[in-house]
Amino acid sequence: MKSPVILIVGTVDTKSDEIGFMREQVQAAGGQALIMDVGVLAKGRVIPDIANTDVAAAAEVTLQQVMDSGDENSAMALMALGASRLAVQLQTTGRIDGLLVLGGTMGTDLALDVARSLPLGVPKVVLSTVAFSPLLPPERMPPDLMMVLWAGGLYGLNSLCQSALAQAAGAVVGACRVARVPRFDRPVVGMTSLGSSCLKYMVQLQPELDKRGFDLAVFHTTGMGGRAFESLAAQGQFACVMDFSLQEMVNQMGGSVVSAGPDRLMGAGLKSVPMIVAPGATDLVDYPAWGQMPERFAGRPSHDHNRLIASVGIDADMRREFARELASRLRQAQGPVHLVLPLQGIQEWDRAGAPLHDPEGLAAMMDEMARCDWGTAEVSRIDAHINDAAFVQQVLGVFDDWLAQGLVEPAAGMKATHV
Known part of the structure; x- marks a missing residue:
C-alpha cells in the first residue's frame, strides 16, 4: 500500500x-x-x-x-x-x-x-x-x-x-x-427521512428499487443529513431523488438550529435531477430536547424523540406559509417534478391518538396546497397516510413511469420498465 x-x-x-x-x-x-x-x-x-x-x-x-x-x-x-x-x-x-x-x-x-x-x-x-x-x-x-x-x-x-x-x-x-471513494457502480436514488419511526416508507421502497437496479441512499433530515443530501444532489450524483422529509425547511422558517441551510430542496431541481417530493414531517419544528422550547411555540403540542431532539407542532398559519414556500422552490426546478400529497397524514406522530395529531392543521396545509401555483410540477393526492403502503405504491408508479419515458435513466442491463 x-x-x-x-x-x-x-x-x-x-x-x-x-x-x-x-x-x-x-x-x-x-x-x-x-x-x-x-x-x-x-x-x-x-x-x-x-x-x-x-x-x-x-x-x-x-x-x-x-x-x-x-x-x-x-x-x-x-x-x-x-x-x-x-x-x-x-x-x-x-x-x-x-x-x-x-x-x-x-x-x-x-x-x-x-x-x-x-x-x-x-x-x-x-x-x-x-x-x-x-x-x-x-x-x-x-x-x-x-x-x-x-x-x-x-x-x-x-x-x-x-x-x-x-x-x-x-x-x-x-x-x-x-478510504473508499464512492464508485456509483449502480445509479443512486437519494431519499430523505426523519429517522425510521417517524417516517417508514424506505423499508418498502428499498427492495423495490434494488429490483430495478438502483441503490438507495437515505439521509436523516436532522440538519447535517439534509446538507449532505443537498450537496450530492447539486453535484448530480443521484439518478433521481425522493425527497419526502422536508422538515428542515420548516426548521429554517422557525429559526431552529436543526437546519440544513436556506437552500434546502434546491440542489436537485437546479441540476435538473428528477424529483419525487412529499411534505413529510413538515408540521414540526425541532429543537434540542435538553434546552427550552422556542418561545414562539409555547403551548403547542410537542414530542420528545430522545434526550437530544424534541419536536413541536406548528400552527395552521405556518403550515400555509410552508405550502407557499414549497411551491416557490419547486417552480424553480429545471427537471421533472412530481409532488405526492398524502391526505391522511405526513408523519407517524400525527395519526389519531398520537401526541401531534392535528387534523385542522393538516387540512389547512392541504387547502393551501390546492391554491398554490406548482408550475410544471405534477401533483397527485392520495387518500392515505405517508407511512401507508398506498404512498409507496404511488411513488413507485411515478418512478416506473419516468423510467418508461426515459426521464430516469435505467440501470445498466435493466429494462426501461419494471416487470
Missing part, C-alpha cells in the same frame, strides 16, 4: 511549531506531508512545500494585494480561494490523498472552504478551536468532514496541544489507508 500524502494547511507565520509537529506525526503514522502556507504576515520556521505567494497567485492576486485588501477577514478569504483551487488541482492530479487543516476561527473559516472543494470520499480532518460549534453553519460543512477539538492549543506546543495534533494526524492517515 502506497504511503498516503496528506496536504497540511496552516499559517506557517504563527503556527510553525504546530505544523512541524503535525508533519512529524503524519510521517510517524506512515504518511507523507505536503505543507501549504496560508499565512500572510511573515515567514515561519517551517519551510512550506507550497508558499503563501503561490496560494495568493492561485487567487489571481499577489501576496501584497492580499495584505492590502483591507483587513484580516478579506485577506483570509482570498487565501481560502487560492488554497481551495490548489487543493483541487493537487487532488485531481493524484498528488494528495487527504487533507489536514488547523486553526482557530480564522483558520477554520478557511478550512471549511478548502474541505468543501474536495469530493466526497477524500478524507478531510480539521483541527479547530471551534470544532462542532454552533458558529459553523451547516451549509458550509462538507458531508464527510471530520473534526478534532484543538484543546489547549491556541498558543504553544504543550502536551494537550500535542495530543490533539497527533490524534488528527493519525485520523487522516488512517482514513486515507482504508
